[in-house]
Amino acid sequence: MTALISAKDLAISFGGVIAAEGVSLDVFEDDHLAIIGPNGAGKTTFLNICTGYLKPSAGSVTFQGRSILGSSPRAITRMGIARAFQIPQLFTEQTVLENMLIAAASQARRFAPFTPLMQIPERKEAEHILELVGCDDVSDRPASELPEGKRKLVDIALALALKPKVLLMDEPTSGVASSEKFDIMDTLIGALREQQVTSVFVEHDMEMVSRYANRVAVWNAGHIQSQGTPEDVLQDPEVVRTVIGV
Amino acid sequence: MLMRIVLPVVVLVAIVLPLATSGWDAFLTLVWAKALPVLGIILLLQAGQVSFGHAMFFATGAYTAGFVIRAIPGGEIVIALAAAIGASVVAGLLVGVFVVRYRYIFFAMFNLAFSMVFYSLLEKFIHITGGSDGLSIPRPEILGQAMERSEYEFVLYYLALALLVICLYGVHRFLDSPLGHTLKAIKTNETRIEYLGLSPRRVLLIAYIISAFLAGLGGALVAVFQGIATPEYAYWVRSGEFVFVAILGGTGNVFGALAGSFVYEYIRVTATAYVGDTWQLTLGLVLLVIILFAPSGLVGVLNDIRGYLGKGRREPTPSGGKQPSGKTEKQRGEEQ
Numbered sequence A: 001m002t003a004l005i006s007a008k009d010l011a012i013s014f015g016g017v018i019a020a021e022g023v024s025l026d027v028f029e030d031d032h033l034a035i036i037g038p039n040g041a042g043k044t045t046f047l048n049i050c051t052g053y054l055k056p057s058a059g060s061v062t063f064q065g066r067s068i069l070g071s072s073p074r075a076i077t078r079m080g081i082a083r084a085f086q087i088p089q090l091f092t093e094q095t096v097l098e099n100m101l102i103a104a105a106s107q108a109r110r111f112a113p114f115t116p117l118m119q120i121p122e123r124k125e126a127e128h129i130l131e132l133v134g135c136d137d138v139s140d141r142p143a144s145e146l147p148e149g150k151r152k153l154v155d156i157a158l159a160l161a162l163k164p165k166v167l168l169m170d171e172p173t174s175g176v177a178s179s180e181k182f183d184i185m186d187t188l189i190g191a192l193r194e195q196q197v198t199s200v201f202v203e204h205d206m207e208m209v210s211r212y213a214n215r216v217a218v219w220n221a222g223h224i225q226s227q228g229t230p231e232d233v234l235q236d237p238e239v240v241r242t243v244i245g246v
Numbered sequence B: 001m002l003m004r005i006v007l008p009v010v011v012l013v014a015i016v017l018p019l020a021t022s023g024w025d026a027f028l029t030l031v032w033a034k035a036l037p038v039l040g041i042i043l044l045l046q047a048g049q050v051s052f053g054h055a056m057f058f059a060t061g062a063y064t065a066g067f068v069i070r071a072i073p074g075g076e077i078v079i080a081l082a083a084a085i086g087a088s089v090v091a092g093l094l095v096g097v098f099v100v101r102y103r104y105i106f107f108a109m110f111n112l113a114f115s116m117v118f119y120s121l122l123e124k125f126i127h128i129t130g131g132s133d134g135l136s137i138p139r140p141e142i143l144g145q146a147m148e149r150s151e152y153e154f155v156l157y158y159l160a161l162a163l164l165v166i167c168l169y170g171v172h173r174f175l176d177s178p179l180g181h182t183l184k185a186i187k188t189n190e191t192r193i194e195y196l197g198l199s200p201r202r203v204l205l206i207a208y209i210i211s212a213f214l215a216g217l218g219g220a221l222v223a224v225f226q227g228i229a230t231p232e233y234a235y236w237v238r239s240g241e242f243v244f245v246a247i248l249g250g251t252g253n254v255f256g257a258l259a260g261s262f263v264y265e266y267i268r269v270t271a272t273a274y275v276g277d278t279w280q281l282t283l284g285l286v287l288l289v290i291i292l293f294a295p296s297g298l299v300g301v302l303n304d305i306r307g308y309l310g311k312g313r314r315e316p317t318p319s320g321g322k323q324p325s326g327k328t329e330k331q332r333g334e335e336q
């Protein structure tokens, strides 16, 4: 098995706070890797490094064997790593569908100056993705009017519209009503499996982890404390004490 | 509705007017020409950015047209306008590459700074530009035809009108395109634009160059109409006027450029006749009323009236249409 994303010995700190030190992690093709760990452990920082938003003070990151250190988020996105954020990053004054179509047009490099956005051929696909994450009912609403849970899902949909090879999600269903959370994740992960999209998701809900992840990495104070299959890792007494117990 | 009904009606009236009455065409030619730089300002406002320096492109177009007409015997207006467009696009690219790295007050001030440098160059290089007296521009030929003054102004009226309508429609379509929507997205979340694989700076640069083109074309038209280009064309007051007129007309719609330009010129001309030098006072009061009671400008008022009448569907106002440009709630992309 070849590693799609391979991080080695990453280190970064913010004025004394160590957010990563000696972090090495491989993401393999078709993985659905869960990242767990207490608040402030460095989970989001890892995603920031993998997408070129932060530059580590030491270590290397490769994607499909090529170093992506020093590449911009824009370049890395173009290579096939898409990201959904812990705090949704939407175009708040535009409707959900417009948000989606901007993403789809970017993916398809559709920049003809006089084609209306609403009429690009990718529209069907974009609407399908909205359906997939249960947001087709709000497609005409301005993004700013959505409740938090919906905003998180639209954020994921934007990343999906880029047809990525790897999808990074930061607490994908925080804020989503627990009654619909599993339904949505069932369809989402199902679609990812079907389209062979590899995913990495930061998660606090252990039920989500055991349901959808094939591998788990446990973060603690800038280190990876342990990694393995959900069955093994979630039973580990040390992990239970530091992560799940609190 | 604005595009499908109001614009054709306005254009129709504008076409018939000079044939039916006289005395309006000189006034309206300036309205058409000056609406162009305002359209450029409205375009940039879609990204939430205000330029206080667009008079530099207005002057670039004016002086380029002037130089070309003076240089070629007869002076063909088509060549002069084409050269003016070329020069303002190049100027827009050169200045744009620098200013699109900045936002809000910094964007506004860097534009102002560039325009003031340009203004003093126009004043200082007397042997080329004619200094503060300006550059006098002889009446050019139109498609090889030398014309009498009245005939020339008659043709120029329609030329300016045609160019304005093309530009209004073009910008309207552009704003509706994927790139235009990405431009509006700059206002709310540049982080997400980056993470969609696009460069907000490049998108803003494209809009900036288009806005420079519009300002340059407007400046060239005013110059060939008035037969002179002066450094005042590049002065900051002129830049401020473009922004003023944009807010007056309404920044949420390309139509604001036309509505604002018309009302502004009308107030300027009539108020000058009645109250002389204090016409700015009248303008100031009008703007105050607009900002307080109709923050989406004249076009916004039109939309509201349509809403009251409750007829038909309500077009969604383009982003920013409902708020004064300075006050839009900002949700900057925060990384977490």
Ligand SMILES: Nc1ncnc2c1ncn2[C@@H]1O[C@H](COP(=O)(O)OP(=O)(O)OP(=O)(O)O)[C@@H](O)[C@H]1O
Residues within 6 Å of the ligand: A014, A017, A018, A019, A037, A038, A039, A040, A041, A042, A043, A044, A045, A046, A086
């Ligand atoms: N850009 C930054 N500047 C300064 N400090 C930062 C920055 N990014 C992260 N940190 C700090 O680094 C540590 C790790 O932050 P990170 O956001 O990666 O944690 P996390 O594991 O995602 O936590 P949470 O579960 O709360 O989202 C925290 O102490 C945080 O305050």
Ligand SMILES: [Mg+2]
Residues within 6 Å of the ligand: A043, A044, A045, A086, A170, B336
């Ligand atoms: Mg986090």
